[in-house]
Amino acid sequence: MNPSNTNIPELNNRNTPPEQSTADHQTAVTPQASDAGCEQPRYRIAVSGNPNAGKTSVFNALTGGNQTVGNYPGVTVEKKEGSVTWDGDLLHFVDLPGTYSLTAYSMDEIAARDYVIEEQPDVVIQVVDAANLERNLYLTTQLLELEAPMVLALNMVDVARSHGTRIDAEKLEAQLGIPVVKTIGNRRKGIGELLAAAKNTATRRRRGENIGKDICFDRELEGHISALSGKLSAEDLAPHAASRWTAIKLLEEDDEVQKDLKKRSARFQELEETRKKSAHDIEEIYGDDPPAVFAMQRYEMCARIAEASTSVVGGDIRTLTDRIDSVVCHRIVGMITVIACIYALFKAVFFFSEDFAWVPFWHGEFVWQTPKEVVALLFEDWLPMLFSHMSDGALKSLIQDGVLAGVGGVMEFAPLIFIMFFFLAILEDSGYIARIAFVMDRALYTFGLQGKSIVALIVSGGIAGGCAVPGVMATRTLREENDRLTTMLVTPFMNCGAKMPVYAILIGAFFSAYKGEMLLFLILLSWSLALLAALILRKTVIKGEQTPFVMEMPPYHRPDLRSVLYTAGSRCWLYVKKAGTIILGVNVVMWAIMYFPQQEKKQFFNERRHAAEEMIQQAELPMEHLSLFSGENLPQTRSYLTECSRILRNSSSLSQAEKRIMKEAGGKNNRYRLAKNLLLDSYKEKTDDSSLENFHNEMGKNAPLQISKPYQGFRKRMYELDEKAAAHQLKHSIAGVAGRAITPVTELAGFEWKTNIALIGGFAAKEIIVSTLGSAYSLSAANPPGTYKENGKSSDSRLVQRIRADWSPLQAFTLMIFVMIYAPCVVTITVLGREAGHWKWALFSTGYNTLLAFCLAVLVYQTGSALGIGI
Amino acid sequence: METTLDKAQVGHEVKIQKVGGSSAIRLRLMHMGIVKGATVRVERVAPLGDPVEITVRGYQLAIRKKEAALIEITENEPQQHEHTRAQ
Known part of the structure; x- marks a missing residue:
């Protein structure tokens, strides 16, 4: 069609640059400061790769178990690091987010490329799926454009071979100009060779050698690239960024690079002129805009390299993955499988953390306990006992009811999160989660969510009795930022396990004849509200185009147990470490507003x-x-x-x-x-x-x-008097005063001050709504140290009696709706703020949920009152 | 025959002519290998009618019909026995 299309893009050796001297953009390479103390790593190595290329298992094999998890600065992108001493040198590894490309369109990709540019790692290892070479090379070409000193880990060569693909590593090496090492990550094969190649590359790089070939586009594009890069002076460039790469990115209309240039350069307008002229020319010649032309030429190159180094030995095989998919993506069987699988995941998570006693524990005698019981024993029995000899007073109460209850509250979720991520990682690692997304996507897409959202919603309590904390964390499987945020913000609508006692009491008191129907109604209501809220959020707060849903369906493979355990463990630890301190702080505050001012006894x-x-x-x-x-x-x-x-x-x-x-x-x-x-x-x-x-x-x-x-x-x-004193204390505490102060407003929804206090308490954890309500009704102390328990009569049934006498069914119904929707508990909010990457989302979630809950409660209560229903 | 990818039938192999849509969507698709000239095979449609699974550059990709409608293609004759699946 076009004469210039005959110019085939090719790779050129960096040492013999085609036109413009590449020397200027290689000068940025200076040896790292070597004021190294003994703890300073000798080499810093970044590990990159496509999602599903087996990057995690290679990273784990490289670092052993030595890794820490954190986030890249300012974003929620997970950052794993690990150090290992190998052959006398301390090597520091950083796991870059799994990406297909290095554009400015996702946080993952920006984080990855910023790391390579700004941190100047000594080596960048790219883990490549050998069975999927062509697409994986696309990232390679971009890393080479960044002039990163690369080593290719040709991973899963066993899988490729079983599919009849054999790759010639030497041919690949010759074409790319970088070392290529064959690895099998989950069996820890080829890791020593990979380390050796990485170290060798790092040494060569420090000697000033150029590693890798320049990836060259056709003559036409190269002309535009050198014209633009020639105009870029040192002060126009971000530190360490090469002028050639910057020129390519500018031509590709990369937002981030463009913004950066605008900030940096006084000659932005002039450069922009040049770029526009080039863009115009390129469009004229290729009939397509520059980003498309660059992508196309890169892929042409990848296809050529892949073809030249691959020999197909097997024949045509209808593979296992395809056969499984024809069943699990089937019209009817597929739906059933997905629902059964998510249901099983949900059941398994709560079974292993709350129902099944599988942890050996010493409690006077040797017993089997559930993880939840172990945490409860530690933080409610054992540790408070250590302080039981202290004299009663503010300090003892702070330690027992504030700090220990707070830490216990944090730790209570740890087993849940660990086990949830354990199963979720199995689903992810095996490849099935992509099928869940595939099958469920249509149903959720209408509401601004996507297929994978279903997992988070179910874990949060889509089937009554889940928990929004692991639910919010489960959104990590969603790659699309807006979808992820929307999902996160609607998970609190689900009926988590802690809301259940409230429902149980209120249904027991007023609707015992329709127990099942009422619960079903609440479940359906929470789903409708969640989906509706998602739809509205998508139209208002989380605007912007819905990110295209483009998802790889990776071939199935057996999950690597070690990787699964690492993932579960590290994410659980991240929760305890990061969310823990905040939650503890809020718990202490909640304790204080119920404890102070102490009432005269x-x-x-x-x-x-x-x-x-x-x-x-x-x-x-x-x-x-x-x-x-x-x-x-x-x-x-x-x-x-x-x-x-x-x-x-x-x-x-x-x-x-x-x-x-x-x-x-x-x-x-x-x-x-x-x-x-x-x-x-x-x-x-x-x-x-x-x-x-x-x-x-x-x-x-x-x-x-x-x-x-x-x-x-x-x-x-005395028991009764204790209760009375506790109620008195609660009534006159800060929380009580606040609860009574807002009564004029909450009366619109039929809530009296006792309910208000309970709801304020429920902000710390929904579990304590019932006990606080009991306290307010002088039925049992909020946290009775050494109170005598009444015989045979549980305070719940007494509470039910009192509520039945005091309230109307309408009030109870309104309260259930309010509790379902209002502000998520502190733990959820904290985790949500962390996962969303900004505390404003935590505030937003608290605000919009409470507001919505209140509006709905008022609506229900006023309508009910006006129509005379249930008064 | 020129049409868009969402209309291609399961089992058919098609050739990409043009990728449309906003630059974010286009780029996303193109970086996954859906560029002009690439060959794509429609593997299956999800139970609820959307999204579709395609094979491109030897791997499988799920995309929604909304995005598939932005991809202009020419359809080749169905090639039942030439599996392009690498896996």
């Missing part, structure tokens, strides 16, 4: 005294017992009574018990004697000395409190 002392007097009179006890119940003596009396009843239970006769109690009494005051008598006298009424054991067998463990009327009454009364 005096009025409760008086009430207690009053109650005690009444009780003593009823039980016809001597008045001296009153000292047992005076305010400041109460805690001690409690421990005396507990101790005495323990001794009684463990004694074979009353006289033995009395002796033992007396022995304990050494050094204790008169009240100990009184407490002892309180119990012993009731015993002596019921049983004689010899039959104590039989008596206990008959009465069971709770004998002491069942027979001692005064003791029993005392316990019950």
Whole structure:
């Protein structure tokens, strides 16, 4: 068609540049500062490659287990690093994000190329899928344009060979001018050779040698490139950026490079003129714009190189992947498989973290526990016990209820996240997740989401009882930034496990006849809202073109267990490290607003005294017992009574018990004697000395409190007073004051101050809504250290009774809707802010969810009230 | 026969003539190897009718019909036995 199209692009050796001297853009290579202390790595090596090229397993093989995970500065792109000492040198590896190209259109690609330009690694290893050479070489050509000192790791050569493709590494080496090493990453083959080649390349580079050939386009394009690069002076270029590369990128209309030039160069207009002229010429000649022409010529080159170094030995094979896909992408079977698979993933995640006791643990005796129980035991039993001897007060409460509860709250999610990523990594590594996306995409695309979103939504509680924290983290499988953000922002709509107790209480209290229907309604409502919200977010906040969904369907392969464990472990650690501190801080704040200001306890002392007097009179006890119940003596009396009843239970006769109690009494005051008598006298009424054991067998463990009327009454009364004090404290705490202050507004939705406090508490974790509500209703202390648990009556059922008496079904229904939608818990918000890359998204999520929840609640409540439904 | 990729039938092998759309979409497609002159084979359509799976440059790619509609092609005769799948 066009005469100039006959100019075939080719690779030129850098040492004999075609036209313009390449020397100027090679001068940037200066030996790294060698003020190295012993910890300074000798060589810095970046590992790049296409997604699905086996980069992770090669990286793991190179670094061993020694890696840390972080993010590239300013973006959420995951950055893995690892160091290893090899042959006497410390090598530092950085895992570049898996990309197909190095354009300015995705954060991954910008992060990768910025690293290569700015950090000037000594070597860039590209992991190449040998079975897919042509497309993988496309990235190679771009890395060569960057003039990176490259080594090619020709990976998965075994897979390629099994498909009948054999690649001649020497021919490839000759064409690219860079070392090519055959590797099998997941079997750790060829890694030593790769390290040797990398080190050799680094040494050559430091001697000032040029590595790699210049990738040259046809004569026409090269003319434009050198015309433009010739005009670029040193101050026009970003540090370390080559003028040839900059010229190519400018011609390719690369946004980032263009912006950078505008900032840097006073001659921007002049250069822009030159570029425009070239662009015009190129379009004239090729009938296509420059980006297309560059891409096309690069691919022509890749095709030529791949063809020249590949020999096909096998015949035509309809492969395993194709056969599996014809089943799992089938119209009906495919849908069923995907749904079954996601359901199994969901079940497995929660089964292994919450239901199945598989962790060996020592708890008095050797037991099997679920990971969740282990965390709970550590942070709710063991560690608080270490501080139980502290005197009651703000510090003890801060440690137990603020810090330990906070750390426990963080750690509680760790097993969940680890196990979720374990299974997700298997899905990802095997290649099946691409099929999930393929099958589900159409259903979600309408709402501005995409196929892979389904996994995050289900994990978050799409099937009632998930968790939005791993859900938000599961969006890491989405490569398209806007899709990922939208998915993240709608995951909190799902009915996570922590919302369930609220539903259970409210459904139990008002809708027990329609339990199933109500739950189904809530699930359907949350899905509708999530999808609707996605649609609206996409039209308003997250504008911009929906990124094209272009997804590789990699061939299936067996997941590499070691890689899967690394991924799960490192992401879990990232969560604990990064989100942990913030969550802990917020928990301490939540604790403080419920603890401060501390209320005067005096009025409760008086009430207690009053109650005690009444009780003593009823039980016809001597008045001296009153000292047992005076305010400041109460805690001690409690421990005396507990101790005495323990001794009684463990004694074979009353006289033995009395002796033992007396022995304990050494050094204790008169009240100990009184407490002892309180119990012993009731015993002596019921049983004689010899039959104590039989008596206990008959009465069971709770004998002491069942027979001692005064003791029993005392316990019950004190328990109630404790609850009252806690409610009083809560009511007058900062949270309580706030909860009451907003009542005029929340009354529109039918929420009274008790509900408000519970909802404020629920911001820390939805799990505590019910317990805070209980506290506000004086039903049990929010965090009762050593409170006596009422026998046989759980506070829940009492709460249900109270709520049923106090509320209308409409109020309960409105509250359920509000709890479903309002601000995600602190952990979710923190993780969301981190994953979205900016805290503004965390704020946004909190704000829009709460606002939406409130509007909807008001709408439901007011409509219901007006129509007289459920009042 | 000139048409767009979304209209190509499963099992057919087609040749790319032009990639349209906004520059972001075009570039994305082109960097994945969908450039003028490339040969593409339609492998299958997803259960809900979208997206489609194609083979290009020896690997498999899923794209939505919306994007496929931006890709102008000429259709070759169906070649049932010439599998281009590398995998």
